[in-house]
Amino acid sequence: MRLLLSSAAIACLSLPLLADPLPSWNATDTKARIISFVDAVTDPDSPDYVRPADRIATFDNDGTLWGEQPVYFQVIYAVDQVARMAEADLSILDSDAMKAAAAGDMAALVATGKEGLVEVVTAAHSGMSVSEFKADVAAWLDTARHPDTGRPYDEMLYQPMLELLRYLRDEGFSTYIVSGGGIDFIRVFSEAAYNIPPNQVVGSSLAGEYKTDGDGPRIMKMPSLFFIDDKEGKPVAINHHIGKRPILAGGNSDGDFQMLEWTTSGDGARLALIVHHTDAEREYAYDRDSHIGGLERGLDEAEARGWLLIDMAADWARVWPE
Amino acid sequence: MRLLLSSAAIACLSLPLLADPLPSWNATDTKARIISFVDAVTDPDSPDYVRPADRIATFDNDGTLWGEQPVYFQVIYAVDQVARMAEADLSILDSDAMKAAAAGDMAALVATGKEGLVEVVTAAHSGMSVSEFKADVAAWLDTARHPDTGRPYDEMLYQPMLELLRYLRDEGFSTYIVSGGGIDFIRVFSEAAYNIPPNQVVGSSLAGEYKTDGDGPRIMKMPSLFFIDDKEGKPVAINHHIGKRPILAGGNSDGDFQMLEWTTSGDGARLALIVHHTDAEREYAYDRDSHIGGLERGLDEAEARGWLLIDMAADWARVWPE
Ligand SMILES: [Ca+2]
Numbered sequence A, B: 001m002r003l004l005l006s007s008a009a010i011a012c013l014s015l016p017l018l019a020d021p022l023p024s025w026n027a028t029d030t031k032a033r034i035i036s037f038v039d040a041v042t043d044p045d046s047p048d049y050v051r052p053a054d055r056i057a058t059f060d061n062d063g064t065l066w067g068e069q070p071v072y073f074q075v076i077y078a079v080d081q082v083a084r085m086a087e088a089d090l091s092i093l094d095s096d097a098m099k100a101a102a103a104g105d106m107a108a109l110v111a112t113g114k115e116g117l118v119e120v121v122t123a124a125h126s127g128m129s130v131s132e133f134k135a136d137v138a139a140w141l142d143t144a145r146h147p148d149t150g151r152p153y154d155e156m157l158y159q160p161m162l163e164l165l166r167y168l169r170d171e172g173f174s175t176y177i178v179s180g181g182g183i184d185f186i187r188v189f190s191e192a193a194y195n196i197p198p199n200q201v202v203g204s205s206l207a208g209e210y211k212t213d214g215d216g217p218r219i220m221k222m223p224s225l226f227f228i229d230d231k232e233g234k235p236v237a238i239n240h241h242i243g244k245r246p247i248l249a250g251g252n253s254d255g256d257f258q259m260l261e262w263t264t265s266g267d268g269a270r271l272a273l274i275v276h277h278t279d280a281e282r283e284y285a286y287d288r289d290s291h292i293g294g295l296e297r298g299l300d301e302a303e304a305r306g307w308l309l310i311d312m313a314a315d316w317a318r319v320w321p322e
């Protein structure tokens, strides 16, 4: 027993000397700034020291931790789901958005705008219990494949960001997802994909309703929006779920602007990260005019605000996991 | 270093043999059932074993972890706050409920019903930022005293429940508060009082709004209800914040019925606890007809459902902390 503890202690002490915590990041300024921030807030002798309970890090999901092109993966799920629903009941196709979804016509669906997307996602995500919904998403993830890479969607994860999450947790941070995507949807894969448990997933949601008729108690997903976790909604949701202001936040679009602003306007050392999609060869290149993950204000103001732009092409040695 | 680790290891190994984890509980069936449940779900060789990540325990707050008589402490705060607000602006006293609050007439306020209470609490809890609100509650807790005991409100905690929370955490549980009370209010004292961090506090809430005009970004508390975490709302909020079904839940009133039902209708070993206020001498005795913390259906159905009624007078060796 004593031997075991001693070797564990030796491993702890020597780890920082031996291992690069971010092996898939190139040795650029970006990597150096991340490590220097983490060192500053974790060193008890640093003026920027933060106790572990306050080391809160929040990350957007789509385009920050996993891919989002050619369209949000949750929308692809919703479209597949609406097509299956229409097989049973054609009367649900009562709008241009629902018709486009059932036909799998993503361009026509995107053309119906945000309202159309919300309509399709709401239809595909309601009328069942939370546990039925999660089982269905899990089954979909098992078989659906990304149109460009052929990978399962839950393997479209950015390897450098997986390393960053792990590095932060190793340094005493709590890592949260704060996503515009659906909270129940993300919870299906967040634990296996990111090692982030359900209670550390914050997202958009439909209203829930507790029902006891029929087969025992269950929580039904209702066809009305409860909360949109985007833009100004992100700081509000962070307060609601976490109750503390993050000291580090990462995003990739202007939907994350307020989360980064909220994070960096607190006292003490703060770090805001923006994943800038600059890599048309290994992933995608898009920012200002993208129909998904548009990034304009963040690009314009990052430097003046001291926010760190991650240049995917230059800063990442690899994009996808092995 | 090696010596330190060794003595820590010795302390860990011998603790379960030496210490009673619930010293303020009498040696009744109630205590035996709690310990036998915890043993069953934590013993890897037990058929009821639950991995630590799924050891979720949720507790009501008012009347379960701290007192709630003669009226919810948060209502006493709200009444004090409305009286202070009225000093600055008498025009806010535009209803019977607001007038009763400003006059400190609790009986008249209670007579205005739930609507009156919600009106007063909403008025007292909105129009400021979350951090201003929390600072104000903290200052109030420093000076306000309970009318019957003369104690600070955040010392009106039930010592046996503090021991239970600690025991559960020592056994790998995550402990959550799931309260009808306000989430921002409870978070002011939950960490110091219960060792429960803000992200493990679930409660009722007003709408939040992110504002950047004026003195930097802040989250404003708006005068509209966002969520009532009571009755059917408790399982819905548990799903929203935690994303897993608890295996243990504790409450004291019919406002907790659905949380206990949801908890105990899951698979495997489950435990539901109801703190029954039977102790007029050391605390209060109330259940069916109480204006606060009414308990009727829970009393009627506890035995048939296998829920454990905690008889405060018989099961607790002491009520308050030293
Ligand atoms: Ca995004």
Ligand SMILES: [Ca+2]
Pocket (backbone or CB within 6 Å): B060, B061, B062, B063, B064, B251, B252, B253, B255, B293
């Ligand atoms: Ca209660």
